[in-house]
Amino acid sequence: MTKNMWYAVEFSSAIVTTAKYLKILGTELVLYRTSDSQIHAMNNACIHRGAALAQGKIAQDCIVCPYHGWHYQTDGTCVKIPSQSATIAIPKAARMTTYPVQDKYGWVWLYLGAGEPGALPDIPNFPPAAGNLRAIQGEFNWNANYERVLENGLDFAHAPFVHAGAFGNPDLPEIPDLTIETYPGGASATVDLAATPPKGLWKFLVKGERAPIKTRTGFFLPNLTFLEVYLPFGQLTIWTAHVPIDLHHTVSKWINFRNFFIGKWADGDTYKRTIKIFEQDKPIVESQRPQLIPTDPSAEPSVAADTLQIQYRKLSQ
Ligand code: FES
Numbered sequence: 372m373t374k375n376m377w378y379a380v381e382f383s384s385a386i387v388t389t390a391k392y393l394k395i396l397g398t399e400l401v402l403y404r405t406s407d408s409q410i411h412a413m414n415n416a417c418i419h420r421g422a423a424l425a426q427g428k429i430a431q432d433c434i435v436c437p438y439h440g441w442h443y444q445t446d447g448t449c450v451k452i453p454s455q456s457a458t459i460a461i462p463k464a465a466r467m468t469t470y471p472v473q474d475k476y477g478w479v480w481l482y483l484g485a486g487e488p489g490a491l492p493d494i495p496n497f498p499p500a501a502g503n504l505r506a507i508q509g510e511f512n513w514n515a516n517y518e519r520v521l522e523n524g525l526d527f528a529h530a531p532f533v534h535a536g537a538f539g540n541p542d543l544p545e546i547p548d549l550t551i552e553t554y555p556g557g558a559s560a561t562v563d564l565a566a567t568p569p570k571g572l573w574k575f576l577v578k579g580e581r582a583p584i585k586t587r588t589g590f591f592l593p594n595l596t597f598l599e600v601y602l603p604f605g606q607l608t609i610w611t612a613h614v615p616i617d618l619h620h621t622v623s624k625w626i627n628f629r630n631f632f633i634g635k636w637a638d639g640d641t642y643k644r645t646i647k648i649f650e651q652d653k654p655i656v657e658s659q660r661p662q663l664i665p666t667d668p669s670a671e672p673s674v675a676a677d678t679l680q681i682q683y684r685k686l687s688q
């Protein structure tokens with residue numbers, strides 16, 4: 372189920388000069404940053420007796436196994452075995468499998484596929500060009516496959532049902548024609564969504580009747596989505612990496628940019644709104660069967676409102 376593509380797997384800021392454990396598509400890895408700021412990834416289970424390298428230390432840019440202290444340099448080669456004299460040759464098999472990593476757009480990108488990786492997608496609108504921005508980030512865990520989670524992020528038609536009272540209007544469930552845009556590595560859809568009465572802090576920013584709200588959502592293969600909401604008082608943009616821990620568990624790592632209420636005082640409100648949306652989606656997405664998107668395109672009937680998910684299915688095969 373691993374695609375020959377770069378997966379966005381972690382916030383860049385989360386990888387420092389100490390070892391960090393990550394499980395991606397069932398593969399247990401250790402990531403760390405060397406003194407030249409580069410990020411490196413290798414299997415977590417030490418080739419010697421399988422202890423977790425993520426519990427080890429970093430010394431002279433090598434990862435040191437916590438069990439018997441074998442030192443691995445960034446290409447996976449073992450360069451020191453403390454239990455033997457430095458004059459004795461290190462076994463050739465004392466080598467860890469490493470993986471290509473890139474550090475861009477605020478995320479760490481990992482390639483677990485076969486062959487040489489291609490280029491990262493070119494993401495022109497990250498961060499959004501929308502004036503003075505305030506960004507906050509967070510995570511959300513799902514007991515669901517990452518592609519079901521990702522498709523939920525591309526789905527307009529569920530808003531009046533799952534997010535009634537938040538941004539979905541249950542009285543106006545019809546989705547107008549989507550404007551689809553395709554670009555290298557993905558596609559997006561734009562639509563004018565029926566507005567709902569604002570709640571909480573946002574009430575102070577909206578006067579009178581609300582016009583439909585221009586909303587754009589899209590993806591970059593294989594696991595990144597974005598949402599742009601053009602509110603009457605500003606723009607909200609959320610980028611999310613839907614990180615596949617394994618086939619049945621996902622963690623969504625999101626960055627929320629706003630160009631209104633840019634003071635720190637409004638961060639708590641923004642955080643709560645974002646998590647509330649994920650929480651409304653969670654029981655529905657976790658209930659979907661089969662848990663994996665069917666590979667047979669005729670297995671699930673689709674309508675016009677599903678056009679963007681169909682684009683994702685086509686491109687990600
Ligand atoms: S298990 Fe890692 S050095 Fe022995």
Ligand SMILES: [Fe+2]
Nearest residue numbers: 523533648652
């Ligand atoms: Fe949703």
